Each structure stands twice: as C-alpha cells, then as structure tokens.
Amino acid sequence: MKIIPTAIILILLVCIKCNAAARSKSSRMPSQPIKMYYLPPSPPCRAVLMTARAVGIDLELVLTNILEGQHMTPEFLKMNPQHTVPTMDDSGFILWESRAIQAYLVNAYGRDDSLYPKNPRLRALVDQRLQFDLGTLFARYLALYGPMLFHGESYNGDKAEKLNEALGWLNSMLEGRAFVAGDNLTIADITIVVTLTNLDALGFDFRSHENVAKWFDRTKKALEPYGYAEIDQAGAEILASFLKKE
Ligand SMILES: N[C@@H](CCC(=O)N[C@@H](CS)C(=O)NCC(=O)O)C(=O)O
Incomplete structure (x- = not known):
C-alpha cells in the first residue's frame, strides 16, 4: 500500500478548518459539535464534509489516518467495529457509512428537505x-x-x-x-x-x-x-x- 504523505493531509486539514466560517448556519444546531472521524482524500469523507457544509452545521473534525492504523485502536473499534471512515459521533449517537451519515445530517439538521426530500x-x-x-x-x-x-x-x-x-x-x-x-x-x-x-x-x-x-x-x-x-x-x-x- 502507498502512504499518503502526512504533511499533505495536514495542509488539507488546515485548509478545511480555515474555510469553515464561509458557510451559513442551519436553523437546528446540534447541542454539541458533531465529531467526524475522517481522512481528507477519502471519497466518502469528502461527500460527508460537503454535505455538512450544505446543511450548515459545524463539525469537530478528528483526523484519523487509516494508513497509520489510527482506525484500528481499541477506542475506534469500540465505536465502529467495521473500522471505516467517515464515522460520526453526534452526542453519543454513532453512525458510519457515508450515505447514511449524509441522510442523517439533512434529516436531523437541514433547514428544509431539499437535499433529501421527504416526498x-x-x-x-x-x-x-x-x-x-x-x-x-x-x-x-x-x-x-x-x-x-x-x-x-x-x-x-x-x-x-x-x-x-x-x-x-x-x-x-x-x-x-x-x-x-x-x-x-x-x-x-x-x-x-x-x-x-x-x-x-x-x-x-x-x-x-x-x-x-x-x-x-x-x-x-x-x-x-x-x-x-x-x-x-x-x-x-x-x-x-x-x-x-x-
Ligand atoms: N461504504 C463506506 C466506505 C467506507 C470506507 O471503506 N472507507 C475507507 C477509506 S475511503 C476506510 O475507512 N478504509 C479502512 C478500512 O476499511 O479498514 C462509506 O461510504 O462510508
């Protein structure tokens, strides 16, 4: 397996955090920031991050470098035995599978249902x-x-x-x-x-x-x-x- 240079990932991480202020807020906000375990180049993580921006909610991003085994720690496996990113922790409610997370974010915090219609x-x-x-x-x-x-x-x-x-x-x-x-x-x-x-x-x-x-x-x-x-x-x-x- 090839190793993604950690420096590149860290630069991307800083960029993602800096631009967080650009989004407008959702009308319903989580009681405390939603933790998102992620790795910047991971395709399903990218889908979840853009969805959170579109919904207008803050995420507490937790860099989880799967190439360095950070998804195989006992703590991570207790949360997600399937050891995948993205994994979400919304005040103790744990969810993985990016498409399920995207749907949850809209259902729970969307201003309206346009991103995931109720019809x-x-x-x-x-x-x-x-x-x-x-x-x-x-x-x-x-x-x-x-x-x-x-x-x-x-x-x-x-x-x-x-x-x-x-x-x-x-x-x-x-x-x-x-x-x-x-x-x-x-x-x-x-x-x-x-x-x-x-x-x-x-x-x-x-x-x-x-x-x-x-x-x-x-x-x-x-x-x-x-x-x-x-x-x-x-x-x-x-x-x-x-x-x-x-
Ligand atoms: N279908 C899952 C795929 C998740 C997935 O396989 N993520 C990769 C990174 S892109 C991963 O965590 N791999 C580590 C592993 O499976 O141990 C989703 O959409 O969330």
Missing part, C-alpha cells in the same frame, strides 16, 4: 441514485483504480469498459434532469460528484457522455460554496498523485 417518490429516486453509486458506479471505479492506486497494477481495459457502461447508465438517468434525482441538488449529487471528481483527476474520459459532462460542471458550481475545491478536488488530487508517481 416518498422524490426520496426514492435519491435513494436509488445513492445505491447506484455505492453498488455500481463507485464500485466499478474502485475495481479499476483500487489495484492501480494501492497495488501498482496496470490499467485493465475490461474493468474500464464496465465503468464506462455505468457512466452510460448515469447519462440516461440525467436525461431531462438538471441534477441526478430531479431539478435541484441533493445528497445523491454530492455522493456521485465525488466519484466523478476522482475520475476527472485520474484522467478517465467521461465527456462523451454529454449529460454527465454537463451535470458535472453544473454540480461543481453548485457545490463551490460548500467547499468543492478545497474538500473534493484537493482530496481527489492527492489520490491521483499516487498514480502519477508510477
């Missing part, structure tokens, strides 16, 4: 997109790039083809829609943009899927006030730098 059909579409990313799009990204990033393996054309197929499905889902589940930004866009930001940083050409290309540009712009550049793009660039060292 059953609208919510069902958001859920479908979230699960499409978890089980298909991000899974196929990871199948292709995981071995390349972390084990120095070479590009696999068959896996790239499977990823491209999933991007074609995303392209169809976007037909006639500004955002992945409808007319406005939801947590599904935040999750899926993280996958696409990785692909962009890694040089995977998805621009032949026209709806995807337009949506990507639109969503990056929509997320700029919520830390797109400093959280998502910067994190993806750290990951991509592993590849460039090959």
Whole structure:
C-alpha cells in the first residue's frame, strides 16, 4: 500500500478548518459539535464534509489516518467495529457509512428537505441514485483504480469498459434532469460528484457522455460554496498523485 504523505493531509486539514466560517448556519444546531472521524482524500469523507457544509452545521473534525492504523485502536473499534471512515459521533449517537451519515445530517439538521426530500417518490429516486453509486458506479471505479492506486497494477481495459457502461447508465438517468434525482441538488449529487471528481483527476474520459459532462460542471458550481475545491478536488488530487508517481 502507498502512504499518503502526512504533511499533505495536514495542509488539507488546515485548509478545511480555515474555510469553515464561509458557510451559513442551519436553523437546528446540534447541542454539541458533531465529531467526524475522517481522512481528507477519502471519497466518502469528502461527500460527508460537503454535505455538512450544505446543511450548515459545524463539525469537530478528528483526523484519523487509516494508513497509520489510527482506525484500528481499541477506542475506534469500540465505536465502529467495521473500522471505516467517515464515522460520526453526534452526542453519543454513532453512525458510519457515508450515505447514511449524509441522510442523517439533512434529516436531523437541514433547514428544509431539499437535499433529501421527504416526498416518498422524490426520496426514492435519491435513494436509488445513492445505491447506484455505492453498488455500481463507485464500485466499478474502485475495481479499476483500487489495484492501480494501492497495488501498482496496470490499467485493465475490461474493468474500464464496465465503468464506462455505468457512466452510460448515469447519462440516461440525467436525461431531462438538471441534477441526478430531479431539478435541484441533493445528497445523491454530492455522493456521485465525488466519484466523478476522482475520475476527472485520474484522467478517465467521461465527456462523451454529454449529460454527465454537463451535470458535472453544473454540480461543481453548485457545490463551490460548500467547499468543492478545497474538500473534493484537493482530496481527489492527492489520490491521483499516487498514480502519477508510477
Ligand atoms: N461504504 C463506506 C466506505 C467506507 C470506507 O471503506 N472507507 C475507507 C477509506 S475511503 C476506510 O475507512 N478504509 C479502512 C478500512 O476499511 O479498514 C462509506 O461510504 O462510508
């Protein structure tokens, strides 16, 4: 496994903390700051951090360097036996799995339900997109790039083809829609943009899927006030730098 230079992670950590003041506050605030165990380049952590900004809540960020085993301590394992980041502690309520955390933050602290609609059909579409990313799009990204990033393996054309197929499905889902589940930004866009930001940083050409290309540009712009550049793009660039060292 490659080691992410701790200095790069620390610089990113400082940037993320400095810009926290830019967001506007949620109407419902947690009684004490929500602790978020995270690592800046981690894709699911980036989705949660941008969601918290969009909701307008403060997080107490706890840097957890999984490459140095900080997720395998007895204290961490007691909290999350699955030893993954992101892991959330909201006054003793522990939750992991980024998409579940994103939904919780909106449900518990959202100004309104626009990021995760309460309407059953609208919510069902958001859920479908979230699960499409978890089980298909991000899974196929990871199948292709995981071995390349972390084990120095070479590009696999068959896996790239499977990823491209999933991007074609995303392209169809976007037909006639500004955002992945409808007319406005939801947590599904935040999750899926993280996958696409990785692909962009890694040089995977998805621009032949026209709806995807337009949506990507639109969503990056929509997320700029919520830390797109400093959280998502910067994190993806750290990951991509592993590849460039090959
Ligand atoms: N599906 C999970 C994935 C979490 C995950 O695998 N995170 C990685 C970092 S990107 C991790 O913590 N790996 C350490 C391990 O599994 O031991 C989510 O969305 O939160």
